[in-house]
Amino acid sequence: MSFKQLTAAAIACILMLCAPLAAQQRESSAQENNCIKCHSKLMRNFSQPAKLYEQDIHNSAGILCSDCHGGDPANERRHDRNDPAQGFKGKPSAADIPVFCSECHGDAAYMRSFNPSLPVDQLEKYVTSRHGLLLEQGDTKVAQCVSCHSVHDIRGATEPGSPVYPLNLPQTCASCHSDKEYMADYSIPTNQYEQFATSVHGVPLLERGDVGAPACNDCHSNHGAFPPEVSDISAVCGMCHVNNQKLYRQSFHSEIFEMMESPGCVTCHGNHGIAQPSDEMLAAGDHSVCGACHAQEADDPGFAVSLAMKATMDSLSYQIHSTAELVERAEQKGMETSDLSFQLRDMRQSYIQSRTVVHTFSDSAVAATAKPGLEQGIISTGEALGLLDEHTGRRWWLAGATLVLLMVIGALYLKLRDVESEE
Amino acid sequence: MLPLKKHYDQLYGWVNDRVDVDGIISFLKHKEVPASSASIWYYFGGVSLFLFMVQAVTGILLLVYYRPGPDSSFESLKFLVSEVHFGWLVRDIHSWSANLMVFCVFVHMFSVFFLKSYRNPREMTWMSGMVLLILTFTFGFSGYLLPWNELAFFATKVGTDMAGSVPVIGDFMLTLVRGGSDVTGATLGRFFGLHVAILPGITTMVLALHLFLLQRQGMSKPMSMENLPPDQQKVMPFLPNFVLREFMFWMFALAVINFLAVFFPWELGSKADAFAPAPAGIKPEWYFMFMFQTLKMLPAHIGPIEGELVGLAVFNLGALAWFFLPLWDKWSGTGSPKAGLITLMGIAIVGFIVIMTAVGYAVS
Amino acid sequence: MAAGPVGGRRNFLNWLLGGGAVTFMAAVTYPMLKFLTPPLTQDASVEAVSAGKTDEFTNNSSKIIKFGNRPALVVRDQKGEFKAYLAICTHLDCTVQYVPEDQVIWCACHNGKYDVNGINISGPPPRPLTSLKVNLQDDEVFISEET
Numbered sequence: 008m009s010f011k012q013l014t015a016a017a018i019a020c021i022l023m024l025c026a027p028l029a030a031q032q033r034e035s036s037a038q039e040n041n042c043i044k045c046h047s048k049l050m051r052n053f054s055q056p057a058k059l060y061e062q063d064i065h066n067s068a069g070i071l072c073s074d075c076h077g078g079d080p081a082n083e084r085r086h087d088r089n090d091p092a093q094g095f096k097g098k099p100s101a102a103d104i105p106v107f108c109s110e111c112h113g114d115a116a117y118m119r120s121f122n123p124s125l126p127v128d129q130l131e132k133y134v135t136s137r138h139g140l141l142l143e144q145g146d147t148k149v150a151q152c153v154s155c156h157s158v159h160d161i162r163g164a165t166e167p168g169s170p171v172y173p174l175n176l177p178q179t180c181a182s183c184h185s186d187k188e189y190m191a192d193y194s195i196p197t198n199q200y201e202q203f204a205t206s207v208h209g210v211p212l213l214e215r216g217d218v219g220a221p222a223c224n225d226c227h228s229n230h231g232a233f234p235p236e237v238s239d240i241s242a243v244c245g246m247c248h249v250n251n252q253k254l255y256r257q258s259f260h261s262e263i264f265e266m267m268e269s270p271g272c273v274t275c276h277g278n279h280g281i282a283q284p285s286d287e288m289l290a291a292g293d294h295s296v297c298g299a300c301h302a303q304e305a306d307d308p309g310f311a312v313s314l315a316m317k318a319t320m321d322s323l324s325y326q327i328h329s330t331a332e333l334v335e336r337a338e339q340k341g342m343e344t345s346d347l348s349f350q351l352r353d354m355r356q357s358y359i360q361s362r363t364v365v366h367t368f369s370d371s372a373v374a375a376t377a378k379p380g381l382e383q384g385i386i387s388t389g390e391a392l393g394l395l396d397e398h399t400g401r402r403w404w405l406a407g408a409t410l411v412l413l414m415v416i417g418a419l420y421l422k423l424r425d426v427e428s429e430e
Numbered sequence: 431m432l433p434l435k436k437h438y439d440q441l442y443g444w445v446n447d448r449v450d451v452d453g454i455i456s457f458l459k460h461k462e463v464p465a466s467s468a469s470i471w472y473y474f475g476g477v478s479l480f481l482f483m484v485q486a487v488t489g490i491l492l493l494v495y496y497r498p499g500p501d502s503s504f505e506s507l508k509f510l511v512s513e514v515h516f517g518w519l520v521r522d523i524h525s526w527s528a529n530l531m532v533f534c535v536f537v538h539m540f541s542v543f544f545l546k547s548y549r550n551p552r553e554m555t556w557m558s559g560m561v562l563l564i565l566t567f568t569f570g571f572s573g574y575l576l577p578w579n580e581l582a583f584f585a586t587k588v589g590t591d592m593a594g595s596v597p598v599i600g601d602f603m604l605t606l607v608r609g610g611s612d613v614t615g616a617t618l619g620r621f622f623g624l625h626v627a628i629l630p631g632i633t634t635m636v637l638a639l640h641l642f643l644l645q646r647q648g649m650s651k652p653m654s655m656e657n658l659p660p661d662q663q664k665v666m667p668f669l670p671n672f673v674l675r676e677f678m679f680w681m682f683a684l685a686v687i688n689f690l691a692v693f694f695p696w697e698l699g700s701k702a703d704a705f706a707p708a709p710a711g712i713k714p715e716w717y718f719m720f721m722f723q724t725l726k727m728l729p730a731h732i733g734p735i736e737g738e739l740v741g742l743a744v745f746n747l748g749a750l751a752w753f754f755l756p757l758w759d760k761w762s763g764t765g766s767p768k769a770g771l772i773t774l775m776g777i778a779i780v781g782f783i784v785i786m787t788a789v790g791y792a793v794s
Numbered sequence: 795m796a797a798g799p800v801g802g803r804r805n806f807l808n809w810l811l812g813g814g815a816v817t818f819m820a821a822v823t824y825p826m827l828k829f830l831t832p833p834l835t836q837d838a839s840v841e842a843v844s845a846g847k848t849d850e851f852t853n854n855s856s857k858i859i860k861f862g863n864r865p866a867l868v869v870r871d872q873k874g875e876f877k878a879y880l881a882i883c884t885h886l887d888c889t890v891q892y893v894p895e896d897q898v899i900w901c902a903c904h905n906g907k908y909d910v911n912g913i914n915i916s917g918p919p920p921r922p923l924t925s926l927k928v929n930l931q932d933d934e935v936f937i938s939e940e941t
Contacts, residue, residue, distance in 0.1 A: 219885050219904070219918025247904040247917065276877065339697055343512035345863035359903065380463040398695075401518070405692040411821045413687045416678050418814035418883055422807045427666075491829055513826040681818075 202280030
């Protein structure tokens with residue numbers, strides 16, 4: 008080969024090697040989100056969106072700033088957002104946000120390419136919600152997508168870092184609903200979170216992290232947020248409290264409450280500040296819920312039923328306590344109590360069932376449910392006392408043994424005396 | 431009845447021909463025990479021996495059902511006291527007899543001290559006795575962990591912590607005792623081996639020595655008797671008088687243990703949980719209480735050294751002095767006025783132990 | 795041995811002592827022997843508990859038995875396979891039950907549901923039910939702790 012040919016071949020080789028590199032350059036510039044590059048260097052809060060976006064679930068899905076806000080992500084120079092040719096959509100207004108997000112999130116075919124199991128009816132539900140209805144009327148103070156899901160650092164709803172994750176959701180709702188000043192224009196109370204936090208649902212959720220307990224959305228819906236209709240309340244509670252709902256619906260009380268337009272379960276249990284139910288809710292006293300409507304006299308037939316139910320629950324509760332105490336004593340003394348522990352479990356089961364049956368508002372039904380527990384209690388108490396007796400029965404053994412020893416000591420003493428009398 | 435006696439005589443004769451049982455019996459028959467007002471103290475040694483035998487027997491019985499291990503110790507004990515016939519009795523006798531034995535051993539030791547029986551030629555008897563005392567404490571400490579309940583676990587933790595505070599070798603000692611850096615199943619394994627094999631073996635040998643010396647040298651005479659002329663020194667034959675009295679004492683001790691077992695039974699407690707916080711008011715067994723309380727009451731620092739360390743050093747040095755007492759006490763029994771000082775020292779020690787034990791319980 | 799009243803008394807005392815010794819030995823040996831006799835409940839920990847004969851269970855049926863001091867749920871599924879779990883709901887410890895119509899293990903307290911494999915499928919329960927080992931021996935169903 009001549010020198011010229013060699014040079015040409017060398018250049019060709021070098022070019023061939025460079026080609027993939029060049030291609031790579033072009034490829035990365037196509038994916039590159041130049042918006043972030045500049046916007047993360049802006050001063051003060053202006054840089055926040057760009058900085059936060061790294062954590063956003065949309066970012067992981069490969070969605071760029073431009074996919075929502077328009078513009079050219081490849082552009083390395085400063086842009087003019089007012090220039091229509093550059094295609095910036097800018098920041099949507101509060102009133103426009105639901106539709107804005109739904110452009111993607113309501114499109115089933117589009118969403119299939121990201122997360123096929125994600126629902127696409129959020130907007131549909133939202134327009135029926137109280138927030139949606141007010142927003143339509145022009146009230147921009149109400150919650151829309153961004154208020155709850157945040158923006159630029161949106162996380163999946165099942166991720167613990169998301170503001171709508173069940174453990175965080177009550178605080179998210181409370182950020183508006185507990186703010187008296189913010190809620191001044193509306194005629195609803197602002198103590199829901201306060202009440203919920205100490206309730207039988209709030210404590211496990213917020214303090215123990217038990218996601219089995221309901222958060223706001225479990226009763227109010229999330230996108231279709233609306234307080235349940237009075238007639239629907241028992242259905243909502245009944246999603247978990249199945250038997251209570253069933254029995255309540257079958258009872259005459261549900262008809263009466265409907266007639267009175269009384270809010271079902273909420274009438275006796277409250278809505279947000281639901282306390283751990285106790286037997287004190289029956290019969291007389293400060294905590295009596297029956298007494299809120301019924302005259303607290305034995306003449307009042309309703310109140311009489313309540314008194315009878317309380318009596319049953321009290322006796323069963325007492326039975327369980329006294330048996331448990333005896334069993335514990337026996338166990339501490341070293342007696343074998345696993346059978347008794349098992350029976351106690353059955354008794355407690357009977358107690359829980361009786362409590363549920365209270366919702367029939369029939370004292371005979373409650374008595375019938377509590378009966379096996381009470382009967383078992385009598386048997387178990389007898390057995391526990393037997394074990395303790397067995398323990399005390401050892402004293403008989405002691406008497407016998409001591410007698411034998413005294414006998415031996417006596418014989419020794421007599422022998423000793425005899426031996427010594429010789430000396 | 432008569433044929434029975436004939437067979438007995440034949441058997442006796444057969445053995446006697448080979449081992450000279452007659453010789454032993456005649457030795458015992460000639461052995462005499464000083465009879466004085468101080469004689470009552472002589473029984474405490476015998477009772478300690480009896481209680482040791484009770485421990486051995488009940489301990490062997492417990493071994494049939496007890497299964498050592500962090501997952502089985504507590505459960506097997508629970509099974510033993512609730513299901514096994516007389517299981518509660520064997521366990522309670524073992525626990526009470528242990529405490530009574532420590533008490534009797536203390537009384538025995540101090541009575542020997544105050545009667546000055548450790549003087550020439552009985553120095554070895556005293557020192558072997560001190561070894562037995564240490565063995566008794568070790569028996570008590572190791573056995574206490576075996577139920578693997580909360581109380582035992584934490585008492586052992588606190589007790590073994592002391593080992594770690596010794597300078598230089600402290601960490602090594604702690605790891606050796608615990609079988610690791612914390613009290614775990616490994617500790618349980620070690621303590622179990624110690625309690626049922628190592629300690630009984632060593633104790634048997636030392637006890638044999640102690641008893642041999644006792645028999646060889648006879649019971650010492652109290653000093654009050656030594657000053658009397660020989661014909662006024664009252665004695666009683668070992669066999670049968672002393673033995674009969676001793677047996678009476680033993681039966682009485684057994685009756686006391688039975689009473690305690692029935693009216694003050696030992697509880698099972700709850701199973702040890704390493705991650706649970708220590709229950710309030712953890713204290714060691716009563717025979718360690720005076721040491722525990724003293725160490726607690728010492729200031730954090732005495733001069734440049736940690737208070738606890740000073741306390742431990744004092745106890746150890748004191749124990750050493752006490753161990754070698756017969757070798758450095760040249761005054762007791764010689765009529766020297768310094769003898770009174772030794773007695774005073776003993777009274778002070780007993781007083782200290784009693785008071786610190788009482789304080790320990792009062793503050794808890 | 796001296797004869798006469800003194801000798802007689804001595805003899806009597808010796809017999810009394812001997813008798814006392816024998817009674818003592820008996821009083822010690824009897825509890826010891828009883829102690830060594832193994833009691834009826836053989837073991838400290840619950841080993842295997844029988845849930846009944848295999849033909850007591852039709853397909854798609856269940857039974858709750860006592861397992862130590864806890865309830866155990868024994869289920870025979872549609873295909874005839876035996877499964878066993880601790881019948882203690884992993885939410886708040888209520889006793890669960892098998893619902894053959896829905897082939898689901900259900901907790902009445904808060905409507906928690908588990909499938910036939912004990913996996914929590916609906917409602918508050920955070921974890922599956924604790925599995926127990928099933929052994930079929932001589933047409934009898936035995937339940938024991940999973941090791």
